[in-house]
Amino acid sequence: MAPGASHFPHYLDVDRQREFADQCRALLDGAVPAYVPTVRGGGKMHVRMLCLGRHWNGLTYRYEPTRTDFDNLAPPPLPESFRRLAADIAAAAGMSLDADICIVNYYDADGRMGLHQDKDEGAESIAAGVPVVSVSLGDTARFLFGGLRRRDPVEAIPLESGDAFVFGGPARLRYHGVSRIMPGTSPSNLRLSGRFNLTFRQF
Numbered sequence: 001m002a003p004g005a006s007h008f009p010h011y012l013d014v015d016r017q018r019e020f021a022d023q024c025r026a027l028l029d030g031a032v033p034a035y036v037p038t039v040r041g042g043g044k045m046h047v048r049m050l051c052l053g054r055h056w057n058g059l060t061y062r063y064e065p066t067r068t069d070f071d072n073l074a075p076p077p078l079p080e081s082f083r084r085l086a087a088d089i090a091a092a093a094g095m096s097l098d099a100d101i102c103i104v105n106y107y108d109a110d111g112r113m114g115l116h117q118d119k120d121e122g123a124e125s126i127a128a129g130v131p132v133v134s135v136s137l138g139d140t141a142r143f144l145f146g147g148l149r150r151r152d153p154v155e156a157i158p159l160e161s162g163d164a165f166v167f168g169g170p171a172r173l174r175y176h177g178v179s180r181i182m183p184g185t186s187p188s189n190l191r192l193s194g195r196f197n198l199t200f201r202q203f
């Protein structure tokens with residue numbers, strides 16, 4: 001796509017999409033549930049979020065071992081099958097990722113996420129260009145992929161169910177976001193209304 005960025009349409013077949021979607025559903029409604037974070041400035045995000053492995057705190061923009069911005073619970077561990085999926089996708093893009101964090105976001109029909117950089121992981125990881133790997137399940141998203149400055153032009157890329165997207169190396173700090181999702185586009189056998197997005201990161 002661009003140096004350091006790769007889009008793999010339909011990387012996961014429908015059976016594997018369903019397997020991961022079922023796991024996400026169970027996790028988001030589990031003992032440590034997803035919640036709608038409040039961010040710096042007091043606004044609410046437009047997704048339900050659950051961090052696995054380490055918790056990203058929306059008030060401090062830092063990772064932490066327990067959810068001090070919400071219920072003080074420790075985030076669930078990152079399942080091995082998730083870690084392996086992320087490593088395989090990174091390898092397909094010619095990169096290496098040993099993920100210790102996954103942020104699972106659920107978007108309903110009104111879900112969206114403003115343009116931002118993923119820059120709260122460890123300085124070494126970012127400097128080395130260790131990629132962020134994203135996996136989409138359910139409704140198609142209008143994903144925005146910009147440049148290294150907020151004002152750079154933005155490309156709109158439809159991310160469909162099963163797609164993987166990787167940004168690392170020189171693309172690691174490119175701005176990105178989701179302007180909207182397209183309700184009703186989820187494959188019917190996924191039994192998912194809305195969209196899960198998983199982003200894997202190595203702290």
Ligand SMILES: O=C(O)CCC(=O)C(=O)O
Nearest residue numbers: 103143176177178197199
């Ligand atoms: O939902 C997406 O495709 C992007 C998610 C994202 O940007 C993030 O979790 O930082």
